[in-house]
Amino acid sequence: MAARGRMIAATFVVCSLILPLVSSASKTTTPYPNVVNSPSDDLKQNTEHQTRLLLDNESSDENANEIEANGDVSEAEPVENAPQGLIEGFYQKHCPRAEQIVTELLMKTLQRDHTLGPSIVRLFTHDCLVKGCDASILLENTPEGQFKVEKNSAINKPFIRGYEVIYEMKAQLEAECPGIVSCADILAFANRDALVHAGVPTYKVAAGRRDGLSSLATNVMNNVPLLNTPAQGIIEIFDRKGLTLEDMIVLDGAHSIGRAHCVNVIPRISDESKCREMDPSYVDHLRSICANINNTVPLDPVTPNKMDVRIYDEFLINRAVLPPDDALAKDSNSNAIMKKLAGDQEGWLAKFVTAVIKMGEIEVLTGDKGEIRKDCRAVN
Ligand code: HEM
Known part of the structure; x- marks a missing residue:
C-alpha cells in the first residue's frame, strides 16, 4: 500500500500547570481499583497478540519484489531512484530483520516496564501531529539549538517517555544494516507494536519515511491541543491534519490505556466550578490519588492496559480524567460518534487501525526528502 503524506501540521498538547495539591484528597476512600503505577491483570491477556506480532513481522515479505524494483532509499541505491510513497515490506531487501528487531526490543522493554507502551503511542502521535511523522520529536540537537527542540517543549518534556528505547532500537539497527532504517519508521513500527501489546489487532506498517532535519519546540504548542482547548478547537486541529x-x-x-500525571489532573479536580458535572465519587477517587502530585492516574480506571471501547462509557458518564475528553463527550457530534463506538469493540478496533495508519502518513518525507539519520538524537 502506498500513500503520500498529507500537507498538514498540527496537534494536541497537554497543558501542564502546576497547581496546589488537593488538601482533602487523602481522606477519601474509593471504589476503584488501585492501579497507580502498578501492572494490571489484563496485561497477561496480550501474550497471544505478542506472539502473533512476532510471527507477522518475520514473514512480512509481500512486497519484496516491489522494493527490489524501486530500490531502497539508503546508500545502497541512488536516492533519485527512491520510491516516493510508503510501501509495506520496505526493508525486506536491505534490512529484513528491521521490524523483528524493533518488536523484540520493545517486548523486552515492556516486560521490564509496561507503562512505556502507552508513552510510545503518545510519542508517535506527538511526532506525527507536529510537522508530520519525521522523527523530529527525537532530535536533541539541531542547528537551531538543543534547548529549542520539540522534545524539550513544555508539553513533551515532563510527560513523554520511551525515547531511550527508540534510540537503542536505532543503535541495534545501525549495527545490523547501517544507514538503512529511518528513525521515523522505527517509531511507526514501535507504535504499532505497543498498540498490539495493548490488544489492537496487528497490522502492516507501510514504510519508507525519512527523517526530518529540524525540530522546534515552538511548533509543538501551535499544533497540539491544550488541556483547555475546546472541542471545536480540537476538531479543527485534527481537521488541518x-x-x-x-x-x-x-x-x-x-x-483507554496509559496514565495522566497528576499535575495535569489537579487543575480540574481542585476547582469546584470545573468538576461540578463530574461523577463526585470519581472526583474523590482522583483527589485521593493526586494528593501526591507526583503520582499518575490511569486514564481508564478499570482496564488501564487494554485498548477497549469501555473508555467511551467513562467519557459519557462524566468520568473523563482529561478535560478535552469531557469536552468532546459534551459536543453533540462527537457525543453521537462516541455512543456508536461505545458498544462495538471489534468495529472500533478496525476503525482504530485504519485511523492510526492514516495518522502515520501525515506529511511523511519520502524519496529524496530528509535523510536517514545515523543517530535518532541528531541530524547527520
Ligand atoms: C484529542 C486530543 C488529545 C488530547 C488533548 C490529549 C491529551 C493527553 C494528555 C493531557 C495526556 C496525559 C499526559 C500526562 O499527563 O502524562 C494524554 C495521554 C495519552 N494520550 Fe492523549 N490526547 C489527545 C489525543 C490522543 C490521541 C489521538 C492519541 C493516540 C492515538 C493519544 C494517546 C495518548 C496515550 C496513549 C496517553 C497515555 C500516555 C502515557 O501513559 O504515558 N492521545 N493525552
Whole structure:
C-alpha cells in the first residue's frame, strides 16, 4: 500500500500547570481499583497478540519484489531512484530483520516496564501531529539549538517517555544494516507494536519515511491541543491534519490505556466550578490519588492496559480524567460518534487501525526528502 503524506501540521498538547495539591484528597476512600503505577491483570491477556506480532513481522515479505524494483532509499541505491510513497515490506531487501528487531526490543522493554507502551503511542502521535511523522520529536540537537527542540517543549518534556528505547532500537539497527532504517519508521513500527501489546489487532506498517532535519519546540504548542482547548478547537486541529471528526474520536479511544500525571489532573479536580458535572465519587477517587502530585492516574480506571471501547462509557458518564475528553463527550457530534463506538469493540478496533495508519502518513518525507539519520538524537 502506498500513500503520500498529507500537507498538514498540527496537534494536541497537554497543558501542564502546576497547581496546589488537593488538601482533602487523602481522606477519601474509593471504589476503584488501585492501579497507580502498578501492572494490571489484563496485561497477561496480550501474550497471544505478542506472539502473533512476532510471527507477522518475520514473514512480512509481500512486497519484496516491489522494493527490489524501486530500490531502497539508503546508500545502497541512488536516492533519485527512491520510491516516493510508503510501501509495506520496505526493508525486506536491505534490512529484513528491521521490524523483528524493533518488536523484540520493545517486548523486552515492556516486560521490564509496561507503562512505556502507552508513552510510545503518545510519542508517535506527538511526532506525527507536529510537522508530520519525521522523527523530529527525537532530535536533541539541531542547528537551531538543543534547548529549542520539540522534545524539550513544555508539553513533551515532563510527560513523554520511551525515547531511550527508540534510540537503542536505532543503535541495534545501525549495527545490523547501517544507514538503512529511518528513525521515523522505527517509531511507526514501535507504535504499532505497543498498540498490539495493548490488544489492537496487528497490522502492516507501510514504510519508507525519512527523517526530518529540524525540530522546534515552538511548533509543538501551535499544533497540539491544550488541556483547555475546546472541542471545536480540537476538531479543527485534527481537521488541518486531514483527520476527520470520526478519525479523531476513534483515535481518542487510545486514552483507554496509559496514565495522566497528576499535575495535569489537579487543575480540574481542585476547582469546584470545573468538576461540578463530574461523577463526585470519581472526583474523590482522583483527589485521593493526586494528593501526591507526583503520582499518575490511569486514564481508564478499570482496564488501564487494554485498548477497549469501555473508555467511551467513562467519557459519557462524566468520568473523563482529561478535560478535552469531557469536552468532546459534551459536543453533540462527537457525543453521537462516541455512543456508536461505545458498544462495538471489534468495529472500533478496525476503525482504530485504519485511523492510526492514516495518522502515520501525515506529511511523511519520502524519496529524496530528509535523510536517514545515523543517530535518532541528531541530524547527520
Ligand atoms: C484529542 C486530543 C488529545 C488530547 C488533548 C490529549 C491529551 C493527553 C494528555 C493531557 C495526556 C496525559 C499526559 C500526562 O499527563 O502524562 C494524554 C495521554 C495519552 N494520550 Fe492523549 N490526547 C489527545 C489525543 C490522543 C490521541 C489521538 C492519541 C493516540 C492515538 C493519544 C494517546 C495518548 C496515550 C496513549 C496517553 C497515555 C500516555 C502515557 O501513559 O504515558 N492521545 N493525552
